[in-house]
Amino acid sequence: MSEISKALIKAFASLLHPRMLLLMLWPVAVALALWLGLAFAFWSQAADWLQLQFEQSAAIAWSVSIWPLSFVATHLAWILLALLFIPLVLITTVLIIGVFAMPVMVGLVAERAYPELARRQGGSFAGGLWNNVMALIWLALLLLLSLPLWFFPPLWPVLPILLFGYLNQRVFRYDALAEHATGWEMETIFRRHRRELLLLGVVLALFGLIPLLGFLAPVYGGLAFIHYCLARLTQLRDEPVATQ
Numbered sequence: 207m208s209e210i211s212k213a214l215i216k217a218f219a220s221l222l223h224p225r226m227l228l229l230m231l232w233p234v235a236v237a238l239a240l241w242l243g244l245a246f247a248f249w250s251q252a253a254d255w256l257q258l259q260f261e262q263s264a265a266i267a268w269s270v271s272i273w274p275l276s277f278v279a280t281h282l283a284w285i286l287l288a289l290l291f292i293p294l295v296l297i298t299t300v301l302i303i304g305v306f307a308m309p310v311m312v313g314l315v316a317e318r319a320y321p322e323l324a325r326r327q328g329g330s331f332a333g334g335l336w337n338n339v340m341a342l343i344w345l346a347l348l349l350l351l352s353l354p355l356w357f358f359p360p361l362w363p364v365l366p367i368l369l370f371g372y373l374n375q376r377v378f379r380y381d382a383l384a385e386h387a388t389g390w391e392m393e394t395i396f397r398r399h400r401r402e403l404l405l406l407g408v409v410l411a412l413f414g415l416i417p418l419l420g421f422l423a424p425v426y427g428g429l430a431f432i433h434y435c436l437a438r439l440t441q442l443r444d445e446p447v448a449t450q
Contacts, residue, residue, distance in 0.1 A: 237295045
């Protein structure tokens, strides 16, 4: 069984801990309240601005003239905002969990599954905040670079999964190791296992597509990354000193 599969199974078991119930609810509630408030205040203005940008773009005007997009051309801005609402809630939930909930989750998982793993404090709260900021910046850059690809309908299901997969691994990998790993250990794990970390992020992004249950995916994702990263840290420390 791969380390990713083990992490997903162990994360599900950790999800059943009574203290996880509150962690599954309050980050989503805060993110929902935030974006519902912004939508109530600025939805019409945002839709009008987007519609104006669409009308001034020759590429978009050509795209929406093609069936079936021609049927939704007059309401494209509203449809786009509606499609963006859930991803924005999930992104915000991931960031809230990364900053505020992950330390509690790491403590619970480490106490039950990795009690002998020494805590070497390679990360910090400030480091976690900076990591989240950089994750948002890179996500925005990747989104901008991929904009031309969004005009090809076959890529619509693939692009958001890849982008969410990147966000998951970028946010959760740091927070999962911050308390236990040294800076060198964190960089070593990120470098050695970057493909598996991204794959785990993509798998968890797929969980986010499940209706209603997708809102709970960020907590499950955080637990999966904790189990995966702490297991890799244990393996790293078990290596002979000469190989390090």
